[in-house]
Amino acid sequence: MALALRCLRPLPSLLHRSSFAMTRWLPQAPRGCPACVQQMLLSRQLATKKAKGKGQSQAKVNISAALVEDIINLEETSEDMQAVIEALKEDFSRSLSVRTSPGALDHITVMTKDGKFPLNQLGQISQKSPQLMIVNMTDFPESTAAAVKAIRESGMNLNPEVDGTMIRVPIPKVTREHRESLVKLAKQSTNKSKEALRKVRSKSITQVKKFKNKVSEDTIWLLEKQIQQMADEASTEMDKLLAAKTKELLG
Numbered sequence: 497m498a499l500a501l502r503c504l505r506p507l508p509s510l511l512h513r514s515s516f517a518m519t520r521w522l523p524q525a526p527r528g529c530p531a532c533v534q535q536m537l538l539s540r541q542l543a544t545k546k547a548k549g550k551g552q553s554q555a556k557v558n559i560s561a562a563l564v565e566d567i568i569n570l571e572e573t574s575e576d577m578q579a580v581i582e583a584l585k586e587d588f589s590r591s592l593s594v595r596t597s598p599g600a601l602d603h604i605t606v607m608t609k610d611g612k613f614p615l616n617q618l619g620q621i622s623q624k625s626p627q628l629m630i631v632n633m634t635d636f637p638e639s640t641a642a643a644v645k646a647i648r649e650s651g652m653n654l655n656p657e658v659d660g661t662m663i664r665v666p667i668p669k670v671t672r673e674h675r676e677s678l679v680k681l682a683k684q685s686t687n688k689s690k691e692a693l694r695k696v697r698s699k700s701i702t703q704v705k706k707f708k709n710k711v712s713e714d715t716i717w718l719l720e721k722q723i724q725q726m727a728d729e730a731s732t733e734m735d736k737l738l739a740a741k742t743k744e745l746l747g
Contacts, residue, residue, distance in 0.1 A: 567703075573723060588741050590603065615643060627667050632663075633662070644656045647665060704720060
């Protein structure tokens with residue numbers, strides 16, 4: 497019994513040393529980090545270790561925009577990314593429909609000798625019948641040929657016909673080929689929107705890197721990761737919009 501007690505006596509000090517060693521092992525926030533970022537850094541370290549324990553390689557970062565407003569306006573970045581998403585939604589609604597309507601022609605871009613203009617600024621668009629739309633080019637007759645070319649190359653499977661200053665646009669029958677053509681356009685629009693999204697992300701990361709000599713590397717890392725997360729979430733939302741639109745178009 498006395499031998500057993502002697503063996504147990506060193507345990508408290510051993511446990512104390514082990515606890516200290518574990519605390520000392522955790523990476524420390526570098527000097528220069530704001531207190532809030534130091535706390536986020538510690539949370540990130542612990543969360544990452546927990547995530548790895550569950551077979552996940554990354555932990556999500558969530559930085560309050562107010563805490564880093566001197567470095568970057570995260571709310572503005574979020575708004576810019578959301579604007580790209582809203583523009584894609586509008587494009588899907590306005591231009592990509594199985595049933596072609598006058599509104600679908602409004603924003604077809606016409607290249608003239610004076611520059612690029614939307615079709616509805618050059619001509620009056622109306623629907624003559626369910627199978628025919630008319631574009632009246634009386635105000636800008638010199639742009640009639642350019643308008644016809646833009647309509648034909650819009651990717652909407654339209655074959656316009658010229659009658660003086662009038663452009664007749666027969667509405668095509670809804671075929672499987674037409675539906676698949678619209679899906680292809682939807683994918684192209686989504687890719688363009690993702691390119692715009694990448695520009696927003698790059699601009700924001702460039703802004704953050706301007707402070708690399710003023711704040712810690714971990715602060716920069718956290719902000720870059722936050723911006724990348726925002727971009728990934730926006731991209732995922734675009735993919736969902738494309739999937740829904742594809743399902744709608746193919747019927």
